[in-house]
Amino acid sequence: MSAVLVYIDFPAGSDASPDAAGTGTPTAGLSKMSMELLTLARVVGEPIVAASGPLSEEVRTALGSHGVQQIFQCEQSELREYLVAPKADFLAQVAARISPAAVLLDNSAEGKEIAARLGVALSAGVVTDAIGLDRALLAEKAVLAGSYLVKARATTSVAVITVKANSVTPEQAAHATAPAVETVKVSFGPASLGTRIVERTARPISGRPDLSEARIVVAGGRGVNGDFTPVEELADALGAAVGASRAATDAGWIEHSAQVGQTGKTVSPQLYISAGISGAIQQKAGMQTSTLIVAVNKDADSPVFEIADLGIVGDLFSVLPQATAEIKRRRS
Amino acid sequence: MELAAPSGAGSGAAALNIVVLVKHVPDTQLNRRLGEGNTLDRAESILSELDEYPLEAALQLAEARGGEAGGNMVTAVTMGPAAAVAAVKKALQIGAYQGVHLSDQALAGSDAAASSLALAALIRHLGPVDLVLTGLTSTDGETSLVPAQLAARLELPQVTFASSLEVISEGDSHKAVARRDGDTYADVVEAVLPAVVSVTDQINHPRYPNFKGIMAAKKKIIKTLSLADIGVAGEDVGTAGSWTVVESAAVRPPRTAGTIITDEGHAGIQLVEFLADHQLL
Secondary structure, eight states, rough: OOOEEEEEETTSSSSGGGTTTOOOOOOOSSSSSHHHHHHHHHSEEEEEEEEOOOOOHHHHHHHHHOOOOOEEOOOHHHHHHBBBHHHHHHHHHHHHOOOOOOOEESSSSHHHHHHHHHHHTTTOOOOOOOOETTTTTEEEETTTTTTEEEEEEOSSSSSSEETTTTTTOOOOOOSSOOOEEEEEOOOOOTTTTTTEEEEEEEOOOOOOOTTTTOSEEEEGGGEEEEOOHHHHHHHHHTTTTEEEEEHHHHHTSSSSBBBBBBTTTTTSSSEEEEOOOOOOOHHHHHHSSSSSSEEEEEEEEEGGGGTTTEEEEEHHHHHHHHHHHHHHHOOO | OOOOOOOOOTSTTOOOOOEEEEOEEEEEOOOOOOOOOBBOSSSSHHHEEGGGGHHHHHHHHHHHHTTTGOOEEEEEEEEEGGGGHHHHHHHHHHTEEEEEHHHOOGGGGGGGGHHHHHHHHHHHHOOOSSEEEEEESOOTTTOOOOOHHHHHHHTTOOOEEEEEEEEETTEEEEEEEEEEEEEEEEEEEEEEESSSEOOOOOOTOOOOHHHHHHHHHHSSSSEOOOHHHHTTGGGGSSSHOEEEEEEEEEEEOOOOOOEEESSSHHHHHHHHHHHHTTTTT
């Protein structure tokens, strides 16, 4: 069976600040994204893990329950101190050792960049934004803002694939393993230590699910007119992530990382509630692959109503709070 | 016509030689289609909106150092079929000083790996540069792979997803300081130039071409180069040189409008009923 290398970036709970370099902070549990990658890896072959930092006992056990045979880890501080390139060097070195059929990474901005460099280092084709993967390493992905579904494949001996969150339901392996752990000493490329991280600030933790991974997203646009409260309250009642249109993030009403759309995040939750967003192409590109779309907008001519499963012509400042109250009433 | 080299001697020591990558992409406001061989139908293309940000960043950096007269150079570079020169022309109207168009039939169908190979050879051909600036992604391929691959191929530092960019110069030595906003961290990163820098749409507010700019652009130089000119073999790029292939493509059925109601005082409750009907509560 061919090996599939799965990359796990400093997992949740690890202190990835540059000044904590090399302290070997043990990590908390395995992220859902990592479990999804491992589940997909087992479709293709035998999962082997490359981790950018030392792993806790808990994570090693979790990896074992996902059938991981071997873990390669790097403890060198360069992976924390410099941008992207050292991580790609580490992965390239592990890949050269084990000759995997594929390398799987998460589809975050950094995941794609590591994949990009790894592709050059291994002369391997890179497929990004995969939402499915079969035994023959044919990856499914949406292109042109979700208007097409294509099947793409690397034509090289190793494929590098970045996978979007929620592409597969994580499942444990039929047989647990006790993975061997090897610490790798990486030699870095000439320009890999070119971009130093001189300051790192952790973003405030909202307590809400991650926008890219959330099952439900409630998003606000121009219509919220500076006040995201009704959007946030409905999101919290539903356990949802908060999103925004570009108009709302450009106006500074909410942080840029909440932007859904062509120049922001592409989400495909089970439910997307759009409030006060007209639904122009910029926004549509980021959310039209959602399973269900509910739109609330005062303007009956808003393009968002053309793609909504339920469209409500009305004022979000009365519709959303009423919905929030009703959800709370039903649950109490 | 020959390209101007930035005038080193006699210019300000802090002058920068900047290459901005611009791409000619199908207009995202229109319906975009995959054509023959599952490659993109490139009719009705424009300068990628996201490439206006690196161009603006380049112009601001150059202007702060005395502009063209101060020995700075801002070269807009594209690769693609004959029509792609329109992206360079637009960049010149906005303010780039000169343009380069890598045009060759053999480039058709290039994936990120092939594109970054051609662009790396092209940039090497143009001679020493201080900065290669790009947008955060192309609005057609949307992979964000090219800036990182270009940096890897050129063996230059990679400063990507910059939402702010400053260049600090000491004599002939320049250092880029950029802010990179990730989902979990906001980083400040530093790299000694030359470097490849990709910038987001948060970095600035791109200027529009004005009448003066449009008239001035007519006199600016656009150099057209072929693969042979830059020493790249045709089979290393295009479909032949790509490392990925799209095997099949299917149009997703367009979404259709569902039920539309007008709030008569209880739409919030109707919304919750809809969620309950779909087991979303």
